[in-house]
Amino acid sequence: MSTYVGLRRYTSEQDIDAKIGALDLRSKVGLLTGETTWSLPAEPTIGLRSVVMSDGPVGVRGTGGSDEETSLLFPSPTCMSATWDADLLEQAGRLMAYEARRHGVDVILAPLVNIQRTPVSGRHYENFSEDPFLVSRSANAIIRGIQSCGVGVCVKHYVANDSETERIRYISTVDPAVLRAVYLAPFERALEEVQPASIMAAYNAIDDGVESNRATDHHHLLTDVLKKELGFQGPIISDWTATLTTEESANAGLDIVMPGPDGPWGDQLVQAVEKGKVDESLIDDKVRRLLRLADQVGKLGEHVPAKLEASDHTVLLDLATAGTVVLKNHNSVPLSTPPSSLALIGPNAVDAYVQGGGSAHVNPAHVVSPEEGMHRAFPDAKITLAQGVNSRIHAPALSAERLSDPAGCPGVLVRQYDKDGHELSSETQAWRGKVRDLVDGAETIRLTGNINLPEHGTHRIGLGHVGTHQLTLNGNLVEQFEREVGDDVVLDSSINHPLTNLFEVEGGSSVTFDAQFSVVHSLWGNFALAYLRHELPGPTDNQRIQESVQTARKADTVIVMVGTNDDVESEGWDRTNLDLPGRQNDLVNAVLDVAPDAIIVVNAGAPVLLPWLERARTVLWTWFPGEVCGDALAAIMAGEKEPSGRLPWTLPSRAEDVPIPNAIPNDESRVLYSEGLNVGYRSFGMESGRVPACSFGHGLGWSTWEYSNATCERCDDGWTLSVDVKNTGTRESREVIQAYAVPTNPTIALPNYWLIGYTKETIAPGGQNTIKVEIPRHTFRTWDDSDHQWVNVHGTYRILIGRSATDIRAQVILNN
Known part of the structure; x- marks a missing residue:
C-alpha cells in the first residue's frame, strides 16, 4: 500500500x-x-x-445536468x-x-x-x-x-x-x-x-x-x-x-x-x-x-484542481471477481473444458441486477449482460437463455417503440398546464418516464397517444405515479387517484418506484390512452415522472419453470442466476423478509432435479435465505457486480480470475435465527439497539445456538489450506500474529487469514468474540508462507462512560486464526 x-x-x-x-x-x-x-x-x-x-x-x-450523462x-x-x-x-x-x-x-x-x-x-x-x-x-x-x-x-x-x-x-x-x-x-x-x-x-x-x-x-x-x-x-x-x-x-x-x-x-x-x-x-x-x-479540493484562491490521468478501468473487473464468494464448489468452477452448450436460466440471467435503487443510482454507458459475457468467453458454445420465473413486483416499463402520438407519429403528445389549467406547452416526445424540458409554473402533465399491442391475448397496462393522477384507456377512465406529495416521496424513493395498478386490455391492435399526473415539488427540484407499465401476454411461472427444466436437460453446462432486484433492495424502505422474490426457490429446485451439477449464482446485495443450499453442489455469490457483470462471471467460469471473496456478513439458515430481524421503531419511534456489542456474527456461533448457513468471513476460492505453527508476539503498535499457511490445492490461490479474539474471563462487557485483524496472501499450489497479521494496540479496550474515556481491558484472550468466524485452524493465547 x-x-x-x-x-x-x-x-x-x-x-x-x-x-x-x-x-x-x-x-x-x-x-x-x-x-x-x-x-x-x-x-x-x-x-x-x-x-x-x-x-x-x-x-x-x-x-444531473443532462439525461445523457453516463458514469x-x-x-x-x-x-x-x-x-x-x-x-x-x-x-x-x-x-x-x-x-x-x-x-x-x-x-x-x-x-x-x-x-x-x-x-x-x-x-x-x-x-x-x-x-x-x-x-x-x-x-x-x-x-x-x-x-x-x-x-x-x-x-x-x-x-x-x-x-x-x-x-x-x-x-x-x-x-x-x-x-x-x-x-x-x-x-x-x-x-x-x-x-x-x-x-x-x-x-x-x-x-x-x-x-x-x-x-x-x-x-x-x-x-x-x-x-x-x-x-x-x-x-x-x-x-x-x-x-x-x-x-x-x-x-x-x-x-x-x-x-x-x-x-x-x-x-x-x-x-x-x-x-x-x-x-x-x-x-x-x-x-x-x-x-x-x-x-x-482546489476551489479557493489561485490553486485549481490538477487534471487527473485516466485510471485503469480493469479495476472494475478485479473488484467484481475478487469480491465474488464461492459458498460451495463441487469441482464445477472454473469449468474444466469450454462448454459446447450452455443454459443460462433465471430472472437475473435475463436481467441481472447490477446496482441498488435510490440515490446511489448511476447511468452506465453499457452493462455487460451474463449472455454477452459468456458469448465472449466461450464463442463456440450454444447459449440458451430462459427466464424461469417472474421475480418482479412491478410490471416492466412500456417500450417507447410501442407509443405514437394522436397523429400517429412516434412518441407521445406531452402537454403541460399551470395551476389554473392553462396550457403552457405541447410537443411530441419520446417517453422514457420523464418530461423533457419542464416549463416553469407547470403543475399538471397530460400524455395522450396510442399504444401498439399487436400480440393477441390479454395485456395489462398501468400508470405509475406517486401523486395525483388518472388514466383513461380506449376512452374509459380506469383509474383516478388524488394525493398531495412533496419531499417525502423523494426521501422514501417511492417517486422512482411507485406502486402501479394494472388494467386488462385485449391485444391485436392499438389502444388509445390519456394519462394525467401532477408535478412533484421538492427541495431537490420539480419532477414530472410517471411510468407507463406493460405486462405482455405470456406463459405462467409453472410453464416457465417447465421450459427451464427442458433447457437444462439439453445443456452440458447449466448456470442458474437468481437474486433480488430494484423492486426489493433500495434506499427508502427496508425489506419485509429475506426470501428470494417470486418463485425462484421453486425454479432452483426444479433445475437441480434434472441437473444436480448446475452452478447456482446468487445476484443480491444483502442476505437472502437459500433453502436449497444443502442440495446444490456449487453456489457463487456475485453481489451487485456493476457494469462488468457478464465479463466478471465469464472470467470466473473460464478460470481467468479467481473468485477470492469472503462474506462481509453472516448468511442465516433460517429467518428466526437472525438476531435483528427488523428495525421497526416502537410506539415511541425508538429503534432499540438491545443486542449491545454483539451485532451480526457475534450473535452467531459459540454458545448462541444459532448456526448460520455460511459464516462471516466464509469463502472457498479455488483451493484448500492448512494452518500450523501459530505464535503471538508483542510489538510497539500492538501484537503480531504469525502462522504458517500452506496451499494444499492444485491452483495458485488467494487466502484471507482472519483473527478473532475471545475473552476468557471478562469482568467487563465485551463482545462474545470479534474480528481483530486479517491479511490476504497469494500462494502457489503446494507452497507454504509464514503469514503475519498485525493486531492494533486499541483492540482490547472499552468505553468507560463514567470517566468519558477509553480504558484498556487487561486479561487473557484466546486468539482464533482461521478461514472464517467458525472455520478455525489455529489458536494462540494473548495476555494483555
Missing part, C-alpha cells in the same frame, strides 16, 4: 481568517446553504469558487468489502476520483460507514459490513484512493443510521459504550487514519445517553465528540433536507445545510445571530471549515 498523503492545504489558517474577516454576516451565512441541489455558493471577493458535490458510492453520477458503474460496497483487499480498494478510490473530475465534481458523497445491523435494511448493499473493523479497513482504503487525487469525500451517515423504516423519524437508542465501540468506530478510525474532508449528518435522531436529538441538532455528537474530542476540522454537512431547525442546528455544530437554495438557515439564521441566539463566532467557524474544504 502506498504512503498516504491525503488532501493538501494551499491556504494558511491566517489567510483563511483574513478572508472571513472581509465578509459581512449576511455574506457569511449565505455560504452555508447550497446554491443548488449539488453545489455551494461562490464568493468571488475572497477567491471562493463553487464546490460541487455528487452522490456515490458505486460511481459518480454527476449533477462508470462500480460493484456495490458489499462486493468491495468482500474482497478483503485494501490495496484493490485504494485503486478503486483513485478511479472514482478520476470519474469525479470528469464530471466536474469536487466532493463525492461517500463512503457509507454505517453498520449492517439487520440484513433487511434497504441500504444494506451500500454499506460494507456488519463488522466495524472490516468497515473501517474498507472505507479508509477507498478514502485514501480518492483523496490522494485531490478529490474530497463526505463520510456518511453520522451516526447509528442503520435502517430505512421511518428513517426521518426514528430515534436510535444506543448505550454509550456500544455506540463508541461499534457505530462511532468507523468514523473515529477514518478521522485518525485518513482525515476525510467532510462528514454528513444523518436523518435519524440519536439517544446516546447524554442527549436525545436529531443528528443535525445533536450538540453532544457533533460538537463535543466529533469536533472537540476527535478533532475534526472539516465541515459537517446535512443529509439532503434533513435540517428542520435554525438556531438549534447552528448551535449544535452543523456547518452546511443541503440542498439549496432554500432551507431553514439564510435570513432566519442572520436574524438569530442579530438577536443573540447564535454567536457570530460559530458562523465564522462554519465558514472556516467550508474554506478549508474548498482549499483542499
